[in-house]
Amino acid sequence: EVQLLESGGGLVQPGGSLRLSCTASGFTFTTYAMSWVRQAPGKELEWVSGVARSGDTYYADSVKGRFTIARDNFKNTVYLQMNSLRPEDTAVYHCAKQSDGNGRYPLDSWGQGTLVTVSS
């Protein structure tokens, strides 16, 4: 059974940083692309960032230059380093597995999510 367990969320002041982690199990981690998707309160789902099997990384314009995604294939973990956080980054952040190795595939498994709140 695929399991994705996020951690690292919390309350941070504007301009601060957080690192989210997503530990995966139940599948061959190295085979698949992984993404982070967020949902702000009362808003729709928003894709944030992705990392392909190859290690290539992709970002939404709203986070480019502030967020960095990385994967550790030895630890079966994907990270999202979030810097220069803004109040509009407040959201539940979900880790999601894509159904193949690059970004042109659907998100077939999702974690429960971790809440990030950016507020003074």
Place this chain on the structure above:
Amino acid sequence: DIVMSQSPDSLAVSLGERASINCTSSQSLFYSPYNKNYLAWYQHKPGQPPKLLIYWASTRESGVPDRFSGSGFGTDFTLTISSLQAEDVALYYCQQYYNTPPLTFGPGTRVDIK
């Protein structure tokens, strides 16, 4: 970026009746070399992560009840629940994965019981 829209914003359907949700993309999601439409549907219930229902516009994910079906081509797609059950109350999102980044989602359609 490809913009996704959905209609209606919400709908209420009697138990056992049909529910249909429409999704439109700002450009075609059909990739002719693979003969596929790069469109997925997700179900999202409060307190749970989103769940993949349909991909390639009409392929049902393993374990998804067959009352859920997807159809459409190019820029216009439909998710149909043939006989609404109480457990189907949720938000439903369409999403394109044709042109990434970014993956883009529709704004969601809320389905309730009438």
